[in-house]
Amino acid sequence: MNKEFELLRKEIAVCQKCPLAEGRTNVVFGEGPFSSKIVCIGEGPGRDEDIKARPFVGRSGQLLDKILVEFGFSREENVFIGNIVKCRPPDNRAPKPLERAACIPFLLKQIELIQPKIIILLGATALNGLVDPKLKITKVRGNWIEWNGCLAMPTFHPAAILRNPNLKKESREDFGKVVEKYRELVNPNHKAEYC
């Protein structure tokens, strides 16, 4: 395990940099192999994630795991999963600008250390927090964005797909593009059920 990454984990575990520290049960650092060439980014921990100290373990997380597996990926093998903020916003509201600003440097440090080739931005908060606050997920999803030396693919958050199953088709198209790029940049023999 990378020493700097583990030091960062310890620093984040006791972070009090924003008001979200008050209501959390656990800090959710993120999970997945340090060697991952894909980093998936969501919004922030919900109730289940806060209790279990793990990202994407509720209904949205189960859907994300299912989508990843369909495309030959998993958090056990080749994807690191994180969030824009690492502590649960109350009532599952979106993180406020000040909270995002306080927490995003941790995510940037994680990405700098992991050095992924591909970043999957799950939903508007990830897109706006990491890339550009003015971009609309519905407009740019499915299109590669060059970002800090890697490629970012904006797509729908699994929670949005649960609310509107019609988004499944576009989500699959976006993950199909991720598979193509992964074969080009990382592993030409990558196997996936859907493409």
Ligand code: SF4
């Ligand atoms: S959300 Fe981020 S910045 Fe705020 S207390 Fe938690 S770890 Fe610290």
